Amino acid sequence: MALLFSLGLVGHITSVSGLSFSVPASPPSNASGQLSAAPVGVSLEFFAFPAYMEDVDATTTCLQNLKDLTGTWPPLRIGGTTQDRATYDAASTNAVNYTVASPSDAPDSLTFGPSFISIAASYGGDIILGLNRRLDNQSNTIAAAALAKSKMDNLYAIELGNEPNFFTSSDPIADGESWTASADYSSEVSWQDAVCGNLSASNVISAGVFFGTSPMSIAGLTVAEGGTNAYVKDYCSHNYPQSASTANLSLLMSHTGIASEIEPFAKEVSAAKSKNKPHIFGETNSATQGGGGISPTYGAGLWILDYVMQTLLLGTEALYFHQGTIGNCQYCWWGRYDMGSPYYGAYFATMALANADQIAPLDDQKSAYAAYAIYKSGAPVRVLLYNSDYYTSGTRPSQTYTLSGLSSGIVTAKRLTAPYSTSRVDYGQNPSVAGQTFANGTCSIQGTKITESTTVSAGAATFTVGASEALLVYL
Ligand SMILES: *[C@@H]1O[C@H](CO)[C@@H](O)[C@H](O)[C@H]1NC(C)=O
Ligand SMILES: *[C@@H]1O[C@H](CO)[C@@H](O)[C@H](O)[C@H]1NC(C)=O
Ligand SMILES: *[C@@H]1O[C@H](CO)[C@@H](O)[C@H](O)[C@H]1NC(C)=O
Numbered sequence: 001m002a003l004l005f006s007l008g009l010v011g012h013i014t015s016v017s018g019l020s021f022s023v024p025a026s027p028p029s030n031a032s033g034q035l036s037a038a039p040v041g042v043s044l045e046f047f048a049f050p051a052y053m054e055d056v057d058a059t060t061t062c063l064q065n066l067k068d069l070t071g072t073w074p075p076l077r078i079g080g081t082t083q084d085r086a087t088y089d090a091a092s093t094n095a096v097n098y099t100v101a102s103p104s105d106a107p108d109s110l111t112f113g114p115s116f117i118s119i120a121a122s123y124g125g126d127i128i129l130g131l132n133r134r135l136d137n138q139s140n141t142i143a144a145a146a147l148a149k150s151k152m153d154n155l156y157a158i159e160l161g162n163e164p165n166f167f168t169s170s171d172p173i174a175d176g177e178s179w180t181a182s183a184d185y186s187s188e189v190s191w192q193d194a195v196c197g198n199l200s201a202s203n204v205i206s207a208g209v210f211f212g213t214s215p216m217s218i219a220g221l222t223v224a225e226g227g228t229n230a231y232v233k234d235y236c237s238h239n240y241p242q243s244a245s246t247a248n249l250s251l252l253m254s255h256t257g258i259a260s261e262i263e264p265f266a267k268e269v270s271a272a273k274s275k276n277k278p279h280i281f282g283e284t285n286s287a288t289q290g291g292g293g294i295s296p297t298y299g300a301g302l303w304i305l306d307y308v309m310q311t312l313l314l315g316t317e318a319l320y321f322h323q324g325t326i327g328n329c330q331y332c333w334w335g336r337y338d339m340g341s342p343y344y345g346a347y348f349a350t351m352a353l354a355n356a357d358q359i360a361p362l363d364d365q366k367s368a369y370a371a372y373a374i375y376k377s378g379a380p381v382r383v384l385l386y387n388s389d390y391y392t393s394g395t396r397p398s399q400t401y402t403l404s405g406l407s408s409g410i411v412t413a414k415r416l417t418a419p420y421s422t423s424r425v426d427y428g429q430n431p432s433v434a435g436q437t438f439a440n441g442t443c444s445i446q447g448t449k450i451t452e453s454t455t456v457s458a459g460a461a462t463f464t465v466g467a468s469e470a471l472l473v474y475l
């Protein structure tokens, strides 16, 4: 990365500091590995899954919008805290059955019936199904897993327990003993043996499913397993960078902040790779505990955009952004009524990655300004620029990027923007992607598409990206 300063005469210093990147004609040494067809996925809270699919109109269109970009339905994971409160009831005629004091509560206990699995089977994309381990009803989990295996052509993997690092000695699975990392690792392995043994299946378990990297970790689990575990499909981490008590949007969406936040997961990815298995973020989103106001913002959407790119570069295969209780979910991408600003970031990330093979960072991840080259069949097809400066009022600062090494005479670009980093759809400050928005309630894309074009001269072109904006340049 070079900083270019164009200075006028003394007394007339007008100008511009800009960034300059040469776009490598082939993937550079720090490019990612082969990308999967749909790295941006969705996690749906277990008890809410049937209602998302059947009662929330926006769900199918929001997923379809992403599929329209890539040709592949985004992968789904069904799970979360309530997977470890759920018992399968083969006789139930309801997909889920529970009672709550208020519609904004998640149930403390629930049952699910065979139609839960039928709804999952009807989805067009891959599904990771999260089943219960905490309640220690192994035959019940095996019955549900067997039904899923027989009915779901789209079953990608099964989880046995959600975030076991939060299990305690009073959970049935602990059998009165303290719940340590080694207790969890041996429990995971013995449950995998029993479930996969009964199903006569291998390569089907999404293992680990730990929140964060300590005290339980994929690195620790893979050591405890010893050799390669044929039952494992992938190793799964959960990550929420912030919580209500730490909420800081400027840090969340910061390009350098993201790099340091994800750094501890590098060893988890390597541990998975050492077993020749993919690593995934099977559940992730911006902030836990309601998010302290930052989760519904456009800035959280910008976080998604850059976090996806940086975690793919770390070597993860896919990310599943969690959608929680319908009507009580700050970070949700859509609801029954309004869209969520974060969806715009997910959509833009999917646009950037659609049908790509590799991405490469052009910058050194030490400034607020990101640039990624996106490759297909070994040649650059797009460049993603992201200005992570936080912006909430006044004149909007901007950054200029000069890209060189371009071969066409003119390039086009699509912009992700919103009035402010803090903009929320429900406050009327709609973000836009190439000038378009997603309709509240339906998720249909609406408005006139705006494509910008820039002339290339001597193989170079300059682009301006405002604070808290991103630009996708089509080479
Ligand atoms: C739902 O749960 C209630 C309370 O346990 C039970 O009485 C009812 O039969 C269940 N309904 C179905 C369809 O399983
Ligand atoms: C375990 O599941 C079975 C059905 O698979 C059920 O009959 C039994 O009541 C469950 N046990 C507990 C303790 O919930
Ligand atoms: C099938 O599951 C049962 C009940 O959990 C377990 O005891 C048994 O060992 C399993 N069978 C195989 C072949 O793994």
Ligand SMILES: *[C@@H]1O[C@H](CO)[C@@H](O)[C@H](O)[C@H]1NC(C)=O
Residues within 6 Å of the ligand: 248, 249, 250, 251, 254, 257
């Ligand atoms: C939020 O994070 C930014 C960037 O790290 C920092 O400069 C700022 O002081 C933080 N704000 C608060 C209120 O902690």
Ligand SMILES: *[C@@H]1O[C@H](CO)[C@@H](O)[C@H](O)[C@H]1NC(C)=O
Residues within 6 Å of the ligand: 001, 028, 029, 030, 361, 362, 363, 364, 365
């Ligand atoms: C990636 O490599 C390029 C050189 O090809 C370098 O300029 C850039 O800083 C590197 N970025 C990272 C994050 O490694």
Ligand SMILES: *[C@@H]1O[C@H](CO)[C@@H](O)[C@H](O)[C@H]1NC(C)=O
Residues within 6 Å of the ligand: 338, 339, 425, 426, 427, 428, 429, 430, 437, 438, 439, 440
């Ligand atoms: C969505 O609804 C909110 C009101 O809740 C409104 O302010 C906003 O402009 C609407 N967004 C779109 C894209 O229509």
